[in-house]
Amino acid sequence: MASKIQSVKGTREFYPEEMFLRNFIYERVRAASQSFGFQEYDGPFIETIDLYAAKSGEELVKKQSFTFQDRGGDFVTLRPELTPSLARMVAAKQGSLTFPVRWWSFGPFWRYEQPQKGRSREFFQWNIDILGVDSPEADAELIAVAAAFLRSVGLDPARAAIFVNNRRLMEAEFDALGISKEKRVEVSNLVDRRTKMKPEVWDAYALEIGLDQKQLDGLKTILADFDLWKKSEELVRLFKALDALGVKEYVKFDPNIMRGLLYYTSTVFEAFELSGSLKRAILGGGRYDNLLADVGGDPLPATGFAMGDVVIGIILQENGLIPEFKPSPASVLVTVFNESLFPKSFAIAAELRRVGINTMTYPEPAKLPRQFKFADKMKMKVAVTIGPDEAEKGQVAVKSLVNGEQVVIPENEAVDVIRKMLG
Template sequence: MTPSLSRMIAQAAGRLTFPVKWFTYGRRFRYEQPQKGRGREFFQWDIDILGTDSFAADAEIISIAASFYKKLGLTPQEVKIKINDRKFLQEKLSAMGIDPDLTLPLIKVIDKRSKVTPDNFNTMLTDAGLGTEKVSSLLNILDDKDGYKNSEWLTGILNIIKQYGFDDYVEFDPGIVRGLDYYTRTVFEGWDVKGEFRSIWGGGRYDNLTQDVGASQTIPGVGFAMGDMVMEEVLKKCGKFPALTVNKTRVLVTVFSPELFDKSIELSNILRRENTLTELYPDPRTKLERQLKYAARKGIPYVAIIGPEEMEKGLVTLKNMSNGEQKMLQKEQVVKQLI
């Protein structure tokens, strides 16, 4: 989605006011073997800021993800956001004397570290062209959890996140690199603390992507993508998956007969204008008894009835479906009764 967004922003750059804050949520598809937390069809939340190379934008994006955790009831003891700076890592690799041509292939190897055993990882580093001494040096870098203190960029991001109040959710991890080539600086991923799942979501800064997709100008950006399937599994594992109410209808407005359908519509309009969650039975030919059974099966707590007697008196019969109690009320009183 990110390359498509960059292409779209580049094409419309002359009509946009930067920085652009953009998000979307929708259905996505990918071709892979379905497994727990990953499917060929899923929903994904994308959120980005484009048009600024300030690390304040990175801090805001990361804080949005942390805020989302908090709203879901997930705690820093259950989930973390791990961050790194690929440029900072590349500078360290260069200082080790690693050939620049090996940098991106090496980053792809580092990205696989959490998926393989330590011995296999060491073998992969050797196969990538590192000698024993450089493998040891690189492992020291990847295990140095205080390495960010030497980076103005990372300390700046973490300080702003602290001001937002989400520093408990965020930690530096020099092993987070993200395997995609277009990331240029900050990279970050969501992980569960126990490590029972693969990366929950990920993102980063992509300052050159607009040019990579063919645009003549550079429009820096930062953002993340989060799918629903892994997040659902994490919420269930942590006992935080919400109990969703399937039907929130407060009242069913019944239709006594086709001749009185217009009265039922009138009452529905009144209730809806007052923000009462109202359902109007759609078939005026259906017997009232069947409409009441419909309300009971759907768990609708109240039904409103306007029959000949009610129409003559200008009243509405409101029936409580849980105890069977019925009252004849003015239309305005029905709203108060349903609050």
């Protein structure tokens, strides 16, 4: 045995069962996206670090990116997010694309972080965006896509919710409190951390970053005001649209939702599972109207969100929402009685495949108990056996592994009988 070489820290190995989960998520993501008329696309997996330097935030670029020199000496980065690539792709063809652009994608991303539950260094992410429209109704549609996805995987409003806020609204409130522009980033962080800190520690932290007592009290009043959205015309329109879209029960206004990324300009939202065993957002996004101009395109409003596969995968697992894993894609096993009967078994298997039935032949003439055990483990539904007796009479033995009943029938009836057994 060769010496063991470990997998790279934080990477994922998708054995068939994990691959099944990943594909399940992908399939539901695709269904939700397409039901709202979004087109699938993708960007490069490798980009220059400069693409992210502009707007992704220092933390992401300096600490969390997989960056290395290629053989030509240039620095390249495994993409940590998709939005900058999307912005560039749209900016490059701004004159020829049909707007509004409605695009979605599901692909791999990398971030150099400490792996924990719900967080790995390699993950798959759903990105979905609308570009070219600045209406709150576009934001509402994206939230509705998110809700449609949650519903499609069995996370009903009792189990998951989407929390919404608006940066512009909060900016106006901060202005009213006389909180200076320079303190905005710190105050955003302060709000983000509120649920994680003890009240008195949080108060002390607020004063430490330079708020006075009056501002702190005002901030607390704002953060406790769940009717604050009525002051925002954008949010009023958003909630009206969400009502019409039939997803209102999933969505709640929450002034505590800020989101770290710098490029959000207006409505922001995050979805959480409500039992709270995992305190990470399932998905998150919002409106980013300045990003296109920032990467060199003409100004173009945009809105979208992203969802990682790791958190949603754990939540589906913990809630028992993953469909039963069926190991073999074939429902029929044709056993091999002995070496001389291999051709018979192969011929039957080929015939079944010809009519569209996924079929496996056992690849060696092992003892029948072993072959049946294999079929059972693989959760196959039908086993076909051609022994010397059947071969002589032109028959096959067809056994249902579901109820154990076996019939011996003429070879030319096999397809019909098996079809019936498979339902």
